[in-house]
Amino acid sequence: MNTVTYRYEQLERFCRDVFIHLGFSSEEAGQITDVLLLADLYGITSHGMHRLIRYRNSIRRGSVKIDAKPEVVFETPVSAVIDGHDGIGQLVGVFATKMAIEKARRTGIAFVTVRNSTHYGIAGYYTKMACDEGLIGISSTNTEALMVHTHSRQPLLGTNPIAVAAPAEPYPFWFDAATTVVPRGKLEVYNKLDKPLKEDWAVDENGSVCTDASHVLNCIINEVHLGGILPVGGSTEEMGSHKGYGYAMIAEMMTAITSGGLTSNHHRERQQGQGSGTCHAFIVIDPAIFGDAQAMKGRLSALLEELRSAQRADENVPIYTHGEKEQICYAERMRNGIPLNISTVAEMKSIAEELGMDVTAYLGEVDVSQARLFSYEKKRE
Amino acid sequence: MNTVTYRYEQLERFCRDVFIHLGFSSEEAGQITDVLLLADLYGITSHGMHRLIRYRNSIRRGSVKIDAKPEVVFETPVSAVIDGHDGIGQLVGVFATKMAIEKARRTGIAFVTVRNSTHYGIAGYYTKMACDEGLIGISSTNTEALMVHTHSRQPLLGTNPIAVAAPAEPYPFWFDAATTVVPRGKLEVYNKLDKPLKEDWAVDENGSVCTDASHVLNCIINEVHLGGILPVGGSTEEMGSHKGYGYAMIAEMMTAITSGGLTSNHHRERQQGQGSGTCHAFIVIDPAIFGDAQAMKGRLSALLEELRSAQRADENVPIYTHGEKEQICYAERMRNGIPLNISTVAEMKSIAEELGMDVTAYLGEVDVSQARLFSYEKKRE
Numbered sequence: 001m002n003t004v005t006y007r008y009e010q011l012e013r014f015c016r017d018v019f020i021h022l023g024f025s026s027e028e029a030g031q032i033t034d035v036l037l038l039a040d041l042y043g044i045t046s047h048g049m050h051r052l053i054r055y056r057n058s059i060r061r062g063s064v065k066i067d068a069k070p071e072v073v074f075e076t077p078v079s080a081v082i083d084g085h086d087g088i089g090q091l092v093g094v095f096a097t098k099m100a101i102e103k104a105r106r107t108g109i110a111f112v113t114v115r116n117s118t119h120y121g122i123a124g125y126y127t128k129m130a131c132d133e134g135l136i137g138i139s140s141t142n143t144e145a146l147m148v149h150t151h152s153r154q155p156l157l158g159t160n161p162i163a164v165a166a167p168a169e170p171y172p173f174w175f176d177a178a179t180t181v182v183p184r185g186k187l188e189v190y191n192k193l194d195k196p197l198k199e200d201w202a203v204d205e206n207g208s209v210c211t212d213a214s215h216v217l218n219c220i221i222n223e224v225h226l227g228g229i230l231p232v233g234g235s236t237e238e239m240g241s242h243k244g245y246g247y248a249m250i251a252e253m254m255t256a257i258t259s260g261g262l263t264s265n266h267h268r269e270r271q272q273g274q275g276s277g278t279c280h281a282f283i284v285i286d287p288a289i290f291g292d293a294q295a296m297k298g299r300l301s302a303l304l305e306e307l308r309s310a311q312r313a314d315e316n317v318p319i320y321t322h323g324e325k326e327q328i329c330y331a332e333r334m335r336n337g338i339p340l341n342i343s344t345v346a347e348m349k350s351i352a353e354e355l356g357m358d359v360t361a362y363l364g365e366v367d368v369s370q371a372r373l374f375s376y377e378k379k380r381e
Numbered sequence: 382m383n384t385v386t387y388r389y390e391q392l393e394r395f396c397r398d399v400f401i402h403l404g405f406s407s408e409e410a411g412q413i414t415d416v417l418l419l420a421d422l423y424g425i426t427s428h429g430m431h432r433l434i435r436y437r438n439s440i441r442r443g444s445v446k447i448d449a450k451p452e453v454v455f456e457t458p459v460s461a462v463i464d465g466h467d468g469i470g471q472l473v474g475v476f477a478t479k480m481a482i483e484k485a486r487r488t489g490i491a492f493v494t495v496r497n498s499t500h501y502g503i504a505g506y507y508t509k510m511a512c513d514e515g516l517i518g519i520s521s522t523n524t525e526a527l528m529v530h531t532h533s534r535q536p537l538l539g540t541n542p543i544a545v546a547a548p549a550e551p552y553p554f555w556f557d558a559a560t561t562v563v564p565r566g567k568l569e570v571y572n573k574l575d576k577p578l579k580e581d582w583a584v585d586e587n588g589s590v591c592t593d594a595s596h597v598l599n600c601i602i603n604e605v606h607l608g609g610i611l612p613v614g615g616s617t618e619e620m621g622s623h624k625g626y627g628y629a630m631i632a633e634m635m636t637a638i639t640s641g642g643l644t645s646n647h648h649r650e651r652q653q654g655q656g657s658g659t660c661h662a663f664i665v666i667d668p669a670i671f672g673d674a675q676a677m678k679g680r681l682s683a684l685l686e687e688l689r690s691a692q693r694a695d696e697n698v699p700i701y702t703h704g705e706k707e708q709i710c711y712a713e714r715m716r717n718g719i720p721l722n723i724s725t726v727a728e729m730k731s732i733a734e735e736l737g738m739d740v741t742a743y744l745g746e747v748d749v750s751q752a753r754l755f756s757y758e759k760k761r762e
Contacts, residue, residue: 078489079670152691175627207694232621240613246556289460310533313588
């Protein structure tokens with residue numbers, strides 16, 4: 001694979017400075033960078049530097065508002081509804097999570113829901129914030145409509161990830177997954193690698209299964225609004241398509257329905273310069289509401305260990321628990337650096353050049369002539 | 382298909398009287414029957430009369446205690462931990478749900494968790510109880526270990542259904558699904574019908590995909606404890622196996638980890654005469670914690686209508702929202718009766734005969750010579 005490897009510190013400085021150049025304060029830029037680079041450190045390539053160009057695009061066309069401040073529009077001791085006012089999702093998400101943590105510390109459970117936000121990165125960043133404080137974290141977001149629900153050919157639901165984290169030893173349970181069989185970012189990565197998609201990942205404009213990444217991505221950004229990604233469980237009820245569709249609906253209810261924001265199928269109606277209409281949910285539970293929090297952590301740790309040491313189907317293929325691969329990847333990448341696809345590096349170069357940054361000082365001398373570029377811009381009225 | 386159709390009232394009287402003969406009060410028997418027959422009315426064949434023989438077996442061997450009363454062992458304004466003392470799951474479940482509803486009315490959200498219960502029927506019965514009162518209901522249960530998690534050949538997690546219901550017009554969002562690609566009951570039904578399983582539903586003792594229902598069911602009840610049902614997403618991470626495995630873990634955390642009960646992989650250690658160790662969760666949310674509950678119901682109803690009227694992949698295959706098929710089936714079966722597989726009727730006859738009930742008075746004259754009987758008894762030490 002055609003990659004360039006950078007040290008974490010190098011990418012941290014680059015990414016923070018990009019966001020400062022884009023208009024954020026140093027503290028804000030650091031916070032946004034922390035969310036994006038956790039994805040790359042965890043090996044979630046689709047949500048790290050790979051996505052930088054789309055954040056830049058959103059900011060440039062004014063759909064992400066630099067100066068927006070989240071506003072609490074409704075509140076009870078166990079809940080809040082926040083209007084993100086089209087601010088960047090990472091800042092809205094951290095604000096909302098801190099509020100959910102504070103409330104959960106007082107009442108035991110808190111459910112904070114957000115409307116009018118924008119893409120917030122990996123859902124698991126926010127659950128990790130809660131988990132790092134010994135609490136159970138749950139987060140979800142809706143997205144632009146990309147999921148073609150069971151027996152439909154029209155994408156109306158988002159990829160709608162659901163993330164859950166809970167304290168355990170030697171590392172937490174940390175689950176973060178799109179309710180589509182794969183996230184959009186995976187199609188983009190396959191497109192960059194020029195690899196065919198797997199069967200039952202996506203459908204074309206006729207609702208037929210399609211393995212051409214670029215065709216499906218074009219379906220997604222075209223005006224026809226037909227074709228897209230299948231739910232986990234694929235295209236048939238026999239394999240549980242209606243289950244993935246159901247989990248996506250649960251995400252939609254946790255986010256847009258509770259907050260009064262836009263459901264995924266209405267994100268497209270937003271005009272140039274308006275925010276994406278993204279909605280999020282942040283639920284925090286203090287394990288002490290079930291008694292001894294330490295004992296609970298012990299029980300979860302024991303179960304995770306039993307799962308990891310189960311008899312393998314194939315002796316050579318290890319069994320993981322959720323969050324384990326990410327922990328391993330994190331340690332390895334902090335030690336040896338973060339490999340980035342050459343096309344991602346090309347995008348980063350073009351962003352830095354446009355912002356008048358000294359590209360070579362940040363990224364070194366790299367040859368990006370092998371990059372496969374793709375326009376992520378959606379045509380908008 | 383070889384079926385006999387009964388009116389709801391006829392089955393209601395039969396089932397209630399079976400539980401009265403088994404030792405429950407008339408009120409308790411009515412409550413248990415209400416849970417079981419909602420499954421048959423909703424078309425969830427695996428959880429209605431089909432399962433009666435297994436409840437009878439559990440009661441007969443003393444693993445379900447007739448006289449058990451649920452006990453609250455820990456409590457906060459937003460939570461409770463209940464010990465079911467091996468009582469029948471339906472009675473424990475209704476007790477816990479009523480408590481969660483009461484708490485949610487006061488605080489906005491309540492999370493009631495249960496240990497030492499037994500099989501409680503469809504999870505969606507309890508979410509419907511909350512939903513019928515205008516609240517959001519969530520329920521989950523662990524089960525005996527049947528799910529072979531990703532890359533394992535040893536079943537350590539349960540089929541662990543997660544159910545969510547929320548008020549909407551013309552009918553609620555009502556989602557209830559095992560986190561395995563199919564529930565155990567589906568294998569039993571396929572076995573009764575002598576049909577091969579679908580690829581990527583189950584694996585044998587070697588961890589290889591297996592389509593022989595009876596072989597997989599024998600793996601499940603045998604002492605080897607290898608082989609079982611795959612998570613939603615099947616056997617490979619590419620198709621999202623780790624997602625179904627993750628949802629099953631979320632169910633395990635909501636139920637056993639919070640309540641301090643047995644995780645699914647330890648249910649088997651229970652001795653003859655001990656309960657199954659089943660754990661449940663009941664979460665109730667008052668939509669008023671997000672503002673106007675009526676507006677929220679309107680938003681959800683609108684989204685569901687948009688999903689139903691989406692462009693179809695195949696003009697002849699309708700698109701459903703969750704709970705819609707069940708509503709249609711309910712109305713149809715209340716009008717035209719409930720069809721039962723002849724093998725299920727044979728099991729019902731044998732139970733009634735054993736209890737000294739007048740079988741013909743309850744079930745009429747039926748020929749069950751075509752029945753395919755299967756022993757559901759697990760060998761226990």
